[in-house]
Amino acid sequence: MTTPAIQATNGGSRSLQALSRYAPSLIWLRHYRRADLPGDVMAGLIVAIMLVPQGMAYAILAGLPPQVGLYASILPLIVYGLLGTSRALAVGPVAIVSLLVASAVGPLAGGDAALYLQLALTLALLSGVIQVGMGLLRLGFLVNFLSHPVLSGFTSAAAIVIGFSQVKTLLGIRLPSSDGFFQSVALTFEHVGETQPVTLAIGLFSIALLFYFRGGLGKHLRRLGLPAPLVTIATKSGPLVVAALGTLLVALLDLNERAGVGIVGDVPAGLPPLSLPSFAPDVLTALLPAALTISLVGYMESISVAKALASKRRQKVDADQELIALGAANLAAAFSSGYPVTGGFSRSSVNFSAGANSGLASIITAGLIALTVLLLTPTFYYLPNTVLAAIIIVAVIGLIDLHTLRHVWRYNKADAASLLVTFAAVLTLGVDVGILVGVAASIALYLWRTSRPHMAVVGRVGDSEHFRNVQRHDVQTCPHVVAVRVDESLYFANTAYLESRLLGMVAERPEVRHLLLICGAVNFIDASALETLEAMLQELRDAGADLWLAEVKGPVMDRLLAIGFIDKLGHDHVFLSTHQAMNALVCV
């Protein structure tokens, strides 16, 4: 269970050990084994093959020029490779973060392309600062408020929004800007008659080919006896192949001029220029909510992938260091003409199964992307937009997660409700507000659940020392004692419910003289609940009954003693076990 990273430092100096907490690469660089190199090179190459077309496609999804997606795939990847604790995470532009960028920057930029770019850089800056800050303050646990059902509902809805946003490009139609998902659907249907048939045909053919690369191709190649590494490269090069085919087709047949097929056009050559995000306070304030969402959602996606992959090889990732590494990658993006990045699911899985053994794989990917922007940008001129749309659509279809909905629905309707609320809120209110609504709904459902705690009247099982719910078990009870197990901590939201239920139980049965509260599941009693207990004690005694406690936990008892409640109750009114209490109340 110890992490190999820590094992490896056993021989190292103490200061190096301390430093390597923040730069795990110091360990793998010193101890790099030649045997790991082929895996790293192979993984770096395959991820680069996927990332070139995906990076451009996601940048366009984010409303940015295509080269920005490539720029965001160079320096950030090197930084993550040096600082990250996951050996397989592939950082870079991803679909959902791109959508979040578009929805945050779009309304503020007002059609000004230079401003748009600067706002995207500023988002990367802010997200980076937030993530590094949270990592240093060890606040990684905050992402836990994004519950699994909320994240699933959010991802599915975002995938639908993203997928649908590409339909117009696939059809080759132009739409006026729309306000919200449903309006954009309506507009698309309204303009569907303007579809450009050649554009649509290229798009649909690309989709079909991409699905073939994902599915049948691997089987066919293996049947032909191709070695496994080549099969992997081949199956993962679907986006590259459709991009190349589409480009050739448009260039050779001059489909841009003759059939109106939209193309990427000029992509500047050369390494990413240094860039400066905005530091204006009003810009930072306006982007802060979106930056928070991007840092949390991005981190959540990244850490879940990293954890899942690490556990397959019995490795561990450090949640706080991952925040620092991702934040640093975002800061790198902010100053090298990129936009917010994170660890994506599909490329990381490919990186892992292609054999990535260390951060070197990331660095190799970055090197290949750098070569691409230096040498290959002229070849992107005729790349049709409809092909990029096809790449995005195929990538996000897999994110629509019906499995979790079915699973959660069977397990627990409250969790299913928070999933569906998030899903509906993202579609109707937008991605940024939607996820907030989801988090609020999951918290509200949790509070609702704890505000009406389960209470069980219990009785003795046979002659044993065990006491169980009278409604679920055949147990012995005693007419003048009602023993109630309260299955929840007592706090402000459930204290009135508790009081009325307990007093009701006593009021219904005039023969009851003792109310025994079994507190084994009461983990704390807050000030509001303490006040209710004091009031209840008075009311019970006024009514000729008495209050007794059993199984009070140590920390809870300490507080009740310190505040003087036990003095009011009577020190002989508290029992270690229900068994002892029931013996004392003469119900043997």
Next chain:
Amino acid sequence: MTTPAIQATNGGSRSLQALSRYAPSLIWLRHYRRADLPGDVMAGLIVAIMLVPQGMAYAILAGLPPQVGLYASILPLIVYGLLGTSRALAVGPVAIVSLLVASAVGPLAGGDAALYLQLALTLALLSGVIQVGMGLLRLGFLVNFLSHPVLSGFTSAAAIVIGFSQVKTLLGIRLPSSDGFFQSVALTFEHVGETQPVTLAIGLFSIALLFYFRGGLGKHLRRLGLPAPLVTIATKSGPLVVAALGTLLVALLDLNERAGVGIVGDVPAGLPPLSLPSFAPDVLTALLPAALTISLVGYMESISVAKALASKRRQKVDADQELIALGAANLAAAFSSGYPVTGGFSRSSVNFSAGANSGLASIITAGLIALTVLLLTPTFYYLPNTVLAAIIIVAVIGLIDLHTLRHVWRYNKADAASLLVTFAAVLTLGVDVGILVGVAASIALYLWRTSRPHMAVVGRVGDSEHFRNVQRHDVQTCPHVVAVRVDESLYFANTAYLESRLLGMVAERPEVRHLLLICGAVNFIDASALETLEAMLQELRDAGADLWLAEVKGPVMDRLLAIGFIDKLGHDHVFLSTHQAMNALVCV
């Protein structure tokens, strides 16, 4: 413990019984005992004596003409008397609700007095609709989210805001409108040089006299041998006496003209005219948040007083019917030229101790106020504003609640924090936002607490079947088993913490082969936690250890079985008790 109201219906018909659920007066009217009459008359009279000056003062605090406070003390009181279940609650204008009205209506009215009045009526309408609706839907429990510390912090801060708002009137200075509490304090200090000495003298004298009525007067009168009822009337007539003295002084010495003492001026005579609140959707939308706050805060104040007084006489109040009664009183205010009302603390206590036995006391008070507006309004002409300010200041000083702060601080720092946050937020951000911040803070602190659950490694106490925390008790443990009691339900906010703590415990001790999770305090496991458990099971088994459960509660077990987790874990891996589990894991 049964309510006398229900006992009294034993002879009545079924339909009457059903009807009397919503109109408890049907019972006390039919069964009214002559012996109850003197108490009701006496209480009705004393409350009226207090209410005439207080009603006018609170209306002015709310930014309304003084007669509105009297109008709000007629029909609403009759309605509450007929529908309420408390026998002692005195409904009418109160300080905090008046402040909430001023802070909600002020910014919307923009200095237009007629609009101001209509908006206040609309607030009463909305609050009434919300309260009646919540009562009918039995949503009274929602007020529980106003925890005791939040309410205490809110009340103290509101009392300070209210008290300070009267200082300018006490000094006789005029201030430009200010933005927030601290600015109004600054402005007051800036203009303190313009103080009108005669106004201040009358105000300070009134304050001194009011404190004497509250304190020394009762003792002196009892020493003189005055009968108790007369002493009660005398001590509670402080506001009336200072109002009368102030009025006489100003009228006789012409202090309004000669010393610039501000006076109430013309108060129209006659019963309240019928009134119509606004039903315009945009007005309703704008006032909705404030109406929600007023209905919840007003109800909370009202129900706490009603409960406290009822329990002193072994009576009970019905929380949902109280909402309906208060809501109906507010609806009555909305259509009879009033403004939002609620059951106030001080007048209700007076009503109770003066002997109110039924809703008749309220109806008598209303009758006396009606006579006042019919006959006595000309006498209010020379009533000095500084006297009304003095009445308010003395009334709210008692609301500043340091006792709860001290008590809660000793008991629990988290509760103390939510009290102080609410207090600070009300002073800095205003009453309406402040209380929301307080509620949010108390929820956040609760989530924070449950997100880092207490976990105890337990061992066997002697040879018993009991297991206790190894850090608090001298217990036996077994090297290859770690038995952990988790003192919290497992849900999204604590699942990552749980996983890292538990896996950490196993990782630290390589000899551990069994992790036993004692779930006696786990009241539910949500979908996120289920997923974590599944991942943990896999990780533990990968590491050569195994997971076992004990004391799983019935409802939790049902779900784990249904979703197939127990199949993965192994049905023999779940034990009824820790004792059985430890025996099976060979640690006898």
